[in-house]
Each structure stands twice: as C-alpha cells, then as structure tokens.
Amino acid sequence: MENVNMVPDMDQAYEDSFYKIIELLETKKYFHARDELLKHNEVEIAEMLVDIRREFDLKTMVVLFRALPKDISVDVFAELSVEDQVDIINIITDPEIRYILDELDFDDMIDVLEELPSNIVDKILDKTPKSERRLINTFLKYKEDSAGALMTPEYINLKKDATVREALDHIKDVGLDSETIYTCYVVDSGRKLIGVVSLKSLVISPDTMKVSDLMHDDPVVAHVDDDQEEVSDLFTRYGYLAIPVVDNEFRLVGIVTVDDILEVIEEETTEDIERMGGVIDTSDREYLDRSVWQHVKARLPWLFLLMCSYFVTGGILARFEDAMSAVIALVIYMPMLMGTGGNSGSQSSTLVIRGMATGELELGDFIKVMWKEIRVGVIVGICLSILNYFRIVYLDHNPPLVAVTVCVSMILIVIIAKLIGSMLPMIAKRIGIDPALMAGPMMASITDMISLCTYFIMAGLFLHI
Amino acid sequence: MENVNMVPDMDQAYEDSFYKIIELLETKKYFHARDELLKHNEVEIAEMLVDIRREFDLKTMVVLFRALPKDISVDVFAELSVEDQVDIINIITDPEIRYILDELDFDDMIDVLEELPSNIVDKILDKTPKSERRLINTFLKYKEDSAGALMTPEYINLKKDATVREALDHIKDVGLDSETIYTCYVVDSGRKLIGVVSLKSLVISPDTMKVSDLMHDDPVVAHVDDDQEEVSDLFTRYGYLAIPVVDNEFRLVGIVTVDDILEVIEEETTEDIERMGGVIDTSDREYLDRSVWQHVKARLPWLFLLMCSYFVTGGILARFEDAMSAVIALVIYMPMLMGTGGNSGSQSSTLVIRGMATGELELGDFIKVMWKEIRVGVIVGICLSILNYFRIVYLDHNPPLVAVTVCVSMILIVIIAKLIGSMLPMIAKRIGIDPALMAGPMMASITDMISLCTYFIMAGLFLHI
Numbered sequence: 001m002e003n004v005n006m007v008p009d010m011d012q013a014y015e016d017s018f019y020k021i022i023e024l025l026e027t028k029k030y031f032h033a034r035d036e037l038l039k040h041n042e043v044e045i046a047e048m049l050v051d052i053r054r055e056f057d058l059k060t061m062v063v064l065f066r067a068l069p070k071d072i073s074v075d076v077f078a079e080l081s082v083e084d085q086v087d088i089i090n091i092i093t094d095p096e097i098r099y100i101l102d103e104l105d106f107d108d109m110i111d112v113l114e115e116l117p118s119n120i121v122d123k124i125l126d127k128t129p130k131s132e133r134r135l136i137n138t139f140l141k142y143k144e145d146s147a148g149a150l151m152t153p154e155y156i157n158l159k160k161d162a163t164v165r166e167a168l169d170h171i172k173d174v175g176l177d178s179e180t181i182y183t184c185y186v187v188d189s190g191r192k193l194i195g196v197v198s199l200k201s202l203v204i205s206p207d208t209m210k211v212s213d214l215m216h217d218d219p220v221v222a223h224v225d226d227d228q229e230e231v232s233d234l235f236t237r238y239g240y241l242a243i244p245v246v247d248n249e250f251r252l253v254g255i256v257t258v259d260d261i262l263e264v265i266e267e268e269t270t271e272d273i274e275r276m277g278g279v280i281d282t283s284d285r286e287y288l289d290r291s292v293w294q295h296v297k298a299r300l301p302w303l304f305l306l307m308c309s310y311f312v313t314g315g316i317l318a319r320f321e322d323a324m325s326a327v328i329a330l331v332i333y334m335p336m337l338m339g340t341g342g343n344s345g346s347q348s349s350t351l352v353i354r355g356m357a358t359g360e361l362e363l364g365d366f367i368k369v370m371w372k373e374i375r376v377g378v379i380v381g382i383c384l385s386i387l388n389y390f391r392i393v394y395l396d397h398n399p400p401l402v403a404v405t406v407c408v409s410m411i412l413i414v415i416i417a418k419l420i421g422s423m424l425p426m427i428a429k430r431i432g433i434d435p436a437l438m439a440g441p442m443m444a445s446i447t448d449m450i451s452l453c454t455y456f457i458m459a460g461l462f463l464h465i
Numbered sequence: 466m467e468n469v470n471m472v473p474d475m476d477q478a479y480e481d482s483f484y485k486i487i488e489l490l491e492t493k494k495y496f497h498a499r500d501e502l503l504k505h506n507e508v509e510i511a512e513m514l515v516d517i518r519r520e521f522d523l524k525t526m527v528v529l530f531r532a533l534p535k536d537i538s539v540d541v542f543a544e545l546s547v548e549d550q551v552d553i554i555n556i557i558t559d560p561e562i563r564y565i566l567d568e569l570d571f572d573d574m575i576d577v578l579e580e581l582p583s584n585i586v587d588k589i590l591d592k593t594p595k596s597e598r599r600l601i602n603t604f605l606k607y608k609e610d611s612a613g614a615l616m617t618p619e620y621i622n623l624k625k626d627a628t629v630r631e632a633l634d635h636i637k638d639v640g641l642d643s644e645t646i647y648t649c650y651v652v653d654s655g656r657k658l659i660g661v662v663s664l665k666s667l668v669i670s671p672d673t674m675k676v677s678d679l680m681h682d683d684p685v686v687a688h689v690d691d692d693q694e695e696v697s698d699l700f701t702r703y704g705y706l707a708i709p710v711v712d713n714e715f716r717l718v719g720i721v722t723v724d725d726i727l728e729v730i731e732e733e734t735t736e737d738i739e740r741m742g743g744v745i746d747t748s749d750r751e752y753l754d755r756s757v758w759q760h761v762k763a764r765l766p767w768l769f770l771l772m773c774s775y776f777v778t779g780g781i782l783a784r785f786e787d788a789m790s791a792v793i794a795l796v797i798y799m800p801m802l803m804g805t806g807g808n809s810g811s812q813s814s815t816l817v818i819r820g821m822a823t824g825e826l827e828l829g830d831f832i833k834v835m836w837k838e839i840r841v842g843v844i845v846g847i848c849l850s851i852l853n854y855f856r857i858v859y860l861d862h863n864p865p866l867v868a869v870t871v872c873v874s875m876i877l878i879v880i881i882a883k884l885i886g887s888m889l890p891m892i893a894k895r896i897g898i899d900p901a902l903m904a905g906p907m908m909a910s911i912t913d914m915i916s917l918c919t920y921f922i923m924a925g926l927f928l929h930i
Contacts, residue, residue: 041683043703168668175669182647182664182706199647199664203633204640218506236731238508239724241647241706258723259704265727266701269734270819273741277815277904278808287820288833295841299812300848303879306808307849310801311856317797318861328790332782335913336775338800342807343743343771343906347764350742354735355752368753376760383765384772391776439742440905441808448800 014040018048022055025064034067042072046079053084054288062091074103083285086115097124105179107152107260110139114149147231148224150264151245151254156184158197158211165207171199180257183242186215193244193252195219221246224253228264233359235261272357276350276439278302302441309445313452320456323465329398330459333406334452340384341413341451342444348373348421349443353435356425366426373422377415385410405462409455416454417447479505483513487520490529499532507537511544518549519753527556539568548750551580562589570644572617572725575604579614612696613689615729616710616719621649623662623676630672636664645722648707651680658709658717660684686711689718693729698824700726737822741815741904743767767906774910778917785921788930794863795924798871799917805849806878806916807909813838813886814908818900821890831891838887842880850875870927874920881919882912 017036024033037045045068053061065088068076077085077100089097089112101109101124113121113136121140125133135153142148156178158167167184175181184202186195195215205214220238222231222245234243235258245254274281281298290298317324324331352369355361361369385407392403421443425435459465482501489498502510510533518526530538530553542550542565554562554577566574566589578586578601586605590598600618607613621643623632632649640646649667651660660680670679685703687696687710699708700723710719739746746763755763782789789796817834820826826834850872857868886908890900924930 041685172669175665181668199668200640203646203664203668204637220506236727239727241723258706258727261727262701262704262723262730265730266823270823273738273819274815276738276741278812279815286823286825287816288825288830288837292837292840292844295837296844296848299809299841300845303805303808303812303845303849304852307801307805307852310804313800313804314797314861317800321793321797324796325790325793328786331789331796332779332786334799335778335782335803335917336772338803339775339778339910339913340768340772342909343768344764346905347743347768350739350744351752354738358731358735358751360751360753365753372753372757372760375757376764379757379761380765380768383761384768387769387772396779440811444807444909445804448804452800 014044018051021048021052025052025056025060030063030067034064037064038068038072042075043079045072045076049076049080050084058087058091062088066092066096070099071103074100078104078108081285082111082115083289085112089116089120094123098127105152106139106154107150107179110136110149113140114144142224145228146224147222147226147228147245147256148254150228150231150260151224151256152179153254154179155242155244155252155255156181158184158186160186160188160194160210160212160215162211163207164202164205164209164211164214167197167202167211168207171202179255180242183240183255185244185252185255186211187252190249191251193219193221193246193250196244219244221250222256223247229268231256232261232264232268236265237359272353272436274298275434275436276353278306278441306441306445310448313445313449316449316452316456320452320459323456323459323463326465327402327459327463329396329402330405330455332396333392334455336388337406337409337413337455338448338451340410341417341447342440344377344380344414345417345421345443345447346440348418349425349439352422353425353439356429356435361426363426363430366423369422369426370419373418374415377418378411380418381411381414384414401462405455405458408462409451409458412454412458413447413451416450417443420446420450479509483516486513486517490517490521490525495528495532499529502529503533503537507540508544510537510541514541514545515549523552523556527553531557531561535564536568539565543569543573546750547576547580548754550577554581554585559588563592570617571604571619572615572644575601575614578605579609607689610693611689612687612691612693612710612721613719615693615696615725616689616721617644618719619644620707620709620717620720621646623649623651625651625653625659625675625677625680627676628672629667629670629674629676629679632662632667632676633672636667644720645707648705648720650709650717650720651676652717655714656716658684658686658711658715661709684709686715687721688712694733696721697726697729697733701730702824737818737901739763740899740901741818743771743906771906771910775913778910778914781914781917781921785917785924788921788924788928791930792867792924792928794861794867795870795920797861798857799920801853802871802874802878802920803913803916805875806882806912807905809842809845809879810882810886810908810912811905813883814890814904817887818890818904821894821900826891828891828895831888834887834891835884838883839880842883843876845883846876846879849879866927870920870923873927874916874923877919877923878912878916881915882908885911885915 017039021033021036024036037048040048049061049065052064065073125136128136154177156171156174158170171181182199184197184199185193186197188194195217196219197211197215201214220234220243222234222243224245224247231243242255242257244252245256247253271281279298280302352361388410389403389407392398392406393400425438428438429435482504486498486501489501502513505513514526514530517529533541590601593601619642621636621639623635636646647664649662649664650658651662653659660682661684662676662680666679685699685705685708687699687708689710689712696708707720707722709717710721712718736746744763745767817826853875854868854872857863857871858865890903893900893903
C-alpha cells in the first residue's frame with residue numbers, strides 16, 4: 001500500500017527535471033532549459049543553478065540566470081549564497097546589477113555589498129540617492145555576524161495614538177516594501193522603542209481601539225552589537241517571528257526576522273560541529289564547493305598541532321622503555337586504555353559543550369557538573385574493568401597482577417578523562433576560547449598523555465618495574 | 466565608554482531577581498516570591514520555575530505554579546518541558562488539569578496527553594465533547610517525531626471565492642483560537658488543499674479582490690508521516706512561517722508553525738551532536754536533569770562496544786610482540802600514528818555527516834567526495850611526514866629506516882583514515898543507520914586498528930622484522 005499515494009514525490013520530480021535541464025544544456029538548448037527551470041519556485045531554481053555550476057561552470061550558470069524573467073531573477077538571486085552572488089555580479093552588466101540591488105531586500109543587498117571590492121561598491125553607491133547612501137554606509141559598518149549586520153531597516157512604524165483602522169491602512173500603504181508586517185513597532189519622538197504590536201492583535205481587534213492599548217510595552221530586544229548567536233538564542237527561547245534591534249540609546253535601528261535566523265542557526269551549528277570534529281574553517285562554502293587547498297587549510301593546522309602534542313606522548317613512552325621491554329604484554333592493552341580514555345572524555349565534553357550552547361549549562365554549574373561526572377566515571381570505570389579483568393586473566397592468560405594494573409588504570413583513566421572532558425570546555429569559555437575546540441580530537445590527545453602516565457605509574461606500583 | 470549603555474543588562478536583572486526569589490522561598494514567603502516572579506514574562510517565569518525545582522524540589526515549584534494567576538499559569542505551563550508538565554499534572558487537582566488542558570494550544574495539549582498514563586488520559590477525555598475526543602484520539606495515534614505529531618489542527622480555512630474583505634472578517638472572528646493567522650489555507654469540498662494565502666497579501670490588497678487571485682496554488686507541503694527532521698529542512702530551505710501537512714489523499718490535516726520548528730531544530734541538533742560524541746541518549750532531559758544512572762545508561766553501551774573493538778587491536782599487537790621487542794623504538798611512535806589517524810578520520814566524517822544533514826551532500830556524490838578526500842589526504846599526509854622525518858632522525862636520533870617506516874605509515878594512514886571517515890557515514894546512510902554514529906569515537910576505534918596494521922606491515926617491509 002506504500003505506493004498508493006497521491007502526494008507527488010517532490011525529490012524525484014526535482015531530480016527528473018534537473019537531468020532534463022542538464023541534457024538540454026549539453027545540446028546548448030538554453031531557452032528550453034530556461035523554460036524547464038521556470039516550472040520551479042525560486043528556491044528550487046537557485047538550488048538548480050548551483051548544481052548546474054558544479055556540473056558545467058560559472059558561465060553556463062550565468063547564461064541561464066540572465067535568461068530568467070527580471071522579477072524572478074531577483075528572487076532567485078536572493079536565495080543564492082553570497083559567494084555565488086558576488087561571482088554573478090562580477091559578470092553581469094551595470095544596469096543588471098543596478099536592477100537587482102534595487103529590488104533586493106535591504107538586508108540581502110547589504111550582504112552582497114559587504115563582499116564586493118570597495119571600488120565596485122563606490123561605483124554602485126555613486127548613483128544612489130544621498131539619504132539611502134548614508135543608510136547603506138551605516139549598515140556596512142556593522143561588525144560581521146552581529147545583530148546589526150543581520151537586521152533590516154525595512155520595518156513598520158506605527159503611531160502610539162493611532163486607531164486600529166488607521167494602523168491597518170498605514171500597513172496597507174507601506175506593507176509591500178517591509179520585510180515583515182506581522183510585527184509592527186512603536187517609537188517615541190526620539191526614535192526610542194516604546195512598544196511592539198502584532199498584526200494578529202490588530203486584525204482581531206475592533207477598528208476604533210488604540211495601538212497603545214494593544215502594544216506590548218516591555219519587548220524583548222537585541223542590541224546592535226550582539227553576536228548573531230545570541231540573537232538566534234532569543235528566537236529559540238521566545239519563539240517570536242521578529243525581534244527589534246536597538247542601539248546604546250535604546251533607539252530602534254532595525255529588526256531581525258525568523259527566516260534569516262534559520263540560516264544563522266544552520267551556519268552556527270555547522271561551525272560548532274566542524275570545530276568539534278577538528279576542522280577549523282575559514283570559508284562559508286559548502287563541502288563540494290571548497291577546493292582541495294581550502295580543505296587542506298581547514299584541516300592541516302589542527303592535525304599538525306595535535307600531532308606535535310604526541311611528541312610529548314612519545315617522550316613519556318620513551319621514559320618507560322625499560323618497563324615495556326620487561327613486560328611486553330603491557331603494550332597490548334595500551335591502545336584500549338588510550339582509546340577508552342579518549343572516548344570517555346569525548347562523551348563528557350560533547351555533553352557540556354552542547355549544554356553551554358543551548359544555554360542550559362552555565363559557568364556557575366561547574367561544581368555540579370564535576371560531581372556528576374565523577375560519579376558517572378566511577379560507575380562506568382568499574383563496569384568496564386570487571387569485563388577486562390576476566391578477559392586478561394582467563395582469555396589472554398596473563399598474570400592477575402597485569403590484570404589489576406590494567407583495571408585500576410582503566411578506572412582512574414575514565415574518571416580523569418570525564419573530569420577533563422567536562423571541565424576543559426567550561427574553562428575555555430571562561431577565558432574566552434570557543435568551547436567547541438575542546439571536543440573529540442583535542443580530548444583524545446590530552447587523554448592519551450594522561451592515560452599513558454597513569455598506566456605506567458600503576459605498572460610501577462603493582463608490577464614493581 | 467563600554468558601560469555608558471542605556472540598554473539594561475537583561476541577564477543580570479534576571480539573576481538578581483532569581484536570587485531574591487530564592488531568598489524569599491527560603492523564608493517561606495511564597496506570595497512575595499510569586500509577586501517577584503510575576504515581574505517577568507511567561508518564558509522567564511517557566512525558566513525560573515525549572516531553576517527553582519533544581520534548587521529546592523518539585524513541591525516548591527508546584528506551590529509557586531499554583532499561586533500564579535490562572536491565565537498566566539497556562540502560558541507558563543506551555544513553556545515547560547513535557548517532563549515538567551507531566552510532573553505538575555500528577556500533583557495538581559482535576560479541575561486545575563481540566564482548565565490548563567482546555568486553554569492550551571491543541572498541539573501542546575497533545576504533547577502532554579502523549580506522555581500521561583492511559584488511565585489518566587481516559588479520565589480526562591471522559592469529560593470532553595465527542596467530536597473533540599475523536600480529533601484528540603486521531604492526533605494521539607501519529608508517530609512520535611512525525612509531522613503529524615508536530616502539527617496543530619487550529620489553522621484558518623478560507624473559501625476560494627471569498628473577497629479579501631470577507632476573508633479578513635472571517636479571520637477577525639476565528640483568529641484568536643488559531644495557532645497562526647499569518648498563513649491561511651484554501652481547501653476544496655473534499656478537504657483537498659488547493660492553495661495558500663498569506664495575511665500580508667490579504668492586508669495589502671483591495672477589499673474586493675478574490676482569495677483565488679491571491680493564493681499560491683502549488684504550495685510546499687509536508688506529509689503527515691514525514692519525520693520532523695524533514696519538516697524542519699523544508700523550513701530552513703524555504704524560510705516560511707508555516708507549512709501545511711497533508712495526508713495520502715492530499716487532504717489538509719494540520720499545519721506546522723516555525724516557532725515549533727525552532728525547538729525541533731535544537732532537539733535534533735543535540736541528538737546529532739551527542740551521537741557524534743558517542744552519547745546515545747534515551748531521554749529528552751537536559752544535562753543537569755538527567756540522573757547519574759541515566760548518564761551511565763547513555764554512555765556505557767557505546768564505551769563498552771568500542772572497548773571490545775580494542776580486543777581486536779590488542780590481538781593485532783600481540784601478533785607483533787616480537788617486532789616490538791626487537792625495535793622498541795617503534796612503540797614510541799604508535800600513539801602518534803593512531804591519534805593522527807583518528808583525527809584525520811574524524812575531520813572527514815564530521816564534514817560528510819554535516820554535509821548530509823544540511824542536504825548539501827547526497828549519496829550520489831560518493832565518488833566526488835572520495836576523490837576529494839584522497840587528494841586532501843595525500844597533501845596532508847606528506848606535510849605531516851616531512852616534519853616527522855626530521856624529528857625522528859635529528860631530534861630522537863633514531864635510524865633513518867625507522868623514520869621512513871613511520872613516515873610512509875603516516876601518509877598511508879592519513880589517506881586511509883580520510884577515505885574511511887568520509888565513506889562510512891555515506892554507507893551508513895545507505896543502509897539506514899544514522900550517519901552521526903560514524904563520527905569521532907567510532908572513527909578512532911576503526912582507524913586505530915588500521916593504523917596498527919599499516920604500521921607493522923611497513924615495519925616488516927622496511928626493517929625486515
């Protein structure tokens with residue numbers, strides 16, 4: 001019965017259409033390809049253009065892009081990554097650039113201008129009315145990844161004393177050019193934000209009611225210098241559709257909308273996960289769009305650093321060369337102890353890093369976390385050791401004292417690894433380093449060192465070597 | 466100048482207020498504590514209640530909760546986690562339960578009912594009107610984490626032939642009870658979805674225009690059985706505020722709104738990151754709210770499994786016991802090779818897992834990814850080896866042949882680790898296993914085995930042992 005389904009398989013339809021376009025392009029039937037492309041919405045057209053660039057080249061992508069009807073081309077342009085946008089700008093003509101930038105939402109336009117070389121920006125701004133030029137220049141100055149860089153000035157301003165009817169009429173007049181009309185803002189004569197009113201409350205209220213009776217007068221705000229991660233936390237916490245951005249004097253300077261935040265969340269999560277996996281990325285490009293060199297640049301430094309940390313580990317081993325020669329069986333259990341230490345530490349650091357990212361864990365919870373990790377470490381360490389004892393004595397037929405050495409080491413290593421794994425990200429945050437850097441690979445290197453030291457100290461104690 | 470800032474530090478105000486409440490509760494001044502609590506919005510009150518539960522106990526939290534004005538208590542209840550909600554329900558009286566469930570949004574009510582024991586649900590449904598009971602029972606049957614479990618039936622239905630004015634009047638009548646009024650839906654006589662119209666287009670259009678002229682007639686939809694991760698991908702891709710959910714016959718059965726999706730994204734990201742860090746979680750509770758036993762249960766199985774994989778590694782080492790005794794220097798470079806192999810693999814798996822999660826990488830990109838990873842591996846491996854050669858020969862004063870063994874092993878290990886790290890998550894996805902499980906810890910165990918084998922085979926080749 002699975003296939004008796006009237007809902008079309010969208011992915012399949014997309015794929016089929018895409019391969020049709022590829023075929024048309026291969027036979028240079030550009031206009032047919034364009035017509036096929038136009039069967040999709042702007043999001044899908046943008047995705048297809050990116051895939052076409054990968055399959056052919058930038059030129060083919062731009063040829064198709066220019067063949068799109070003007071109004072659609074702007075919507076498609078807005079859906080592309082900034083990298084692709086800049087590449088297109090560098091190829092198309094000045095009038096085309098002008099048209100696209102004029103029609104783009106203000107915040108999208110700023111994103112493009114930020115990435116263009118300053119001589120091109122100057123040329124574009126040259127023909128822009130003075131007041132708009134001033135606004136653009138203000139926005140270009142906001143720090144990257146700040147609320148200021150994310151916001152748009154295209155919001156709806158309502159008068160406090162207006163009636164619902166007057167407010168709705170005003171929205172009708174200016175709504176088309178606003179990023180959202182679903183949340184409107186009330187400011188005083190000094191442009192200070194005094195309240196927020198939702199379109200919902202306007203629409204369901206009597207025409208004669210006053211805006212001031214409907215507005216929320218203690219709205220949640222972001223500050224223009226806030227990092228975009230803080231702004232996205234506000235959205236997750238409160239579930240709003242838009243959040244106003246104010247400057248130091250509490251003047252309303254812009255708004256951030258939830259659709260932009262979805263992109264920020266994806267971007268920030270990718271950065272976090274990549275850092276936790278030992279990839280320090282410098283570009284926002286996706287995996288396939290990064291060149292081999294960009295990949296090397298994102299990976300080599302961290303690998304290099306961690307490898308150097310193993311010079312210390314090697315040094316430790318060298319000091320115990322005699323012990324190893326005496327009981328070569330010890331070497332056999334070394335990878336297991338190091339691996340389990342690394343994994344135990346990774347688990348703890350992952351939980352703590354994520355807890356801090358979602359705002360659940362704070363630096364003040366240091367002691368609580370430590371106490372929890374110690375108890376978890378003791379239980380986990382003992383469980384793993386019991387299994388190991390039997391394996392070493394009865395399966396590997398090694399002397400019980402070797403088993404005791406391994407088991408006691410195991411318990412200590414798991415506890416220490418869990419402690420370090422949980423504490424290190426918190427300490428990192430305290431001193432202003434991204435906690436995500438203290439995950440997997442970093443943890444493995446540190447715990448390897450500690451595991452070896454613990455192991456050989458225990459060997460000295462129990463085996464007198 | 467940093468402190469000349471009229472924007473109040475919200476976090477500080479929150480903290481101060483919270484400690485005031487703690488003090489009031491310690492001296493049993495419950496009503497003063499409640500008044501302090503009421504200075505905050507519902508999101509903050511809910512957060513404070515959770516912190517109060519951690520600081521005192523469930524009872525204190527419920528005492529405060531019951532002391533809240535009725536209408537606020539419902540809004541606060543909606544912001545709590547399902548676990549806290551169920552704990553509260555188990556303590557408060559039947560009339561209180563009834564009031565809260567009546568006032569909750571439909572989807573929030575379903576979330577609570579799902580977690581309650583069936584005898585309590587039956588008791589509650591007993592007093593519910595028959596038509597609503599049937600609807601509730603339908604919703605309770607949807608699979609957990611599916612679009613069906615996420616959606617709400619409280620959406621606005623418009624007639625195709627209605628004018629803008631008629632539509633707005635209708636919205637005014639029913640808007641208060643709808644989850645959102647910003648996106649409205651048009652269905653035919655058979656309840657099949659035929660279009661979507663935004664409140665924005667209604668508000669900015671002339672009163673006499675028809676809904677059918679304004680509506681989008683090829684809307685993006687989710688299917689009722691879709692996983693919540695697929696639904697959230699649609700939101701990220703299209704940036705919509707709400708997405709309609711249809712059944713097999715394309716009948717509109719509910720809508721999902723973006724505020725619920727923000728929670729889904731956080732939940733799914735946490736699950737992904739925890740799995741990548743080797744934590745298999747069974748509860749949705751946060752770090753501090755999980756007991757020590759829950760933490761052990763989430764971590765021990767994976768550690769145990771990975772530890773067992775090191776039995777194989779131990780076996781490999783045992784076979785090379787003679788080689789190690791002969792050239793004990795080899796042991797010194799073992800942790801470095803294993804560690805670098807693990808880190809190289811982690812980097813690749815992290816990138817590929819994230820690429821698949823964001824929808825950039827697909828199974829069809831297998832060959833492209835492989836080819837990229839091989840090239841990256843060769844370059845990275847050679848760079849790391851060059852440094853190592855000099856270190857081994859000139860710093861450690863070991864024979865050049867030992868250095869050659871280590872360096873050639875290093876290059877091979879990095880390439881193999883990068884290949885496995887990138888391929889394994891894709892293979893996992895192909896056979897229906899969550900790719901996130903193929904990250905850090907898993908990668909470290911597998912690459913450890915491969916590193917050791919490669920190392921000793923090279924040792925045999927170059928050192929003839």
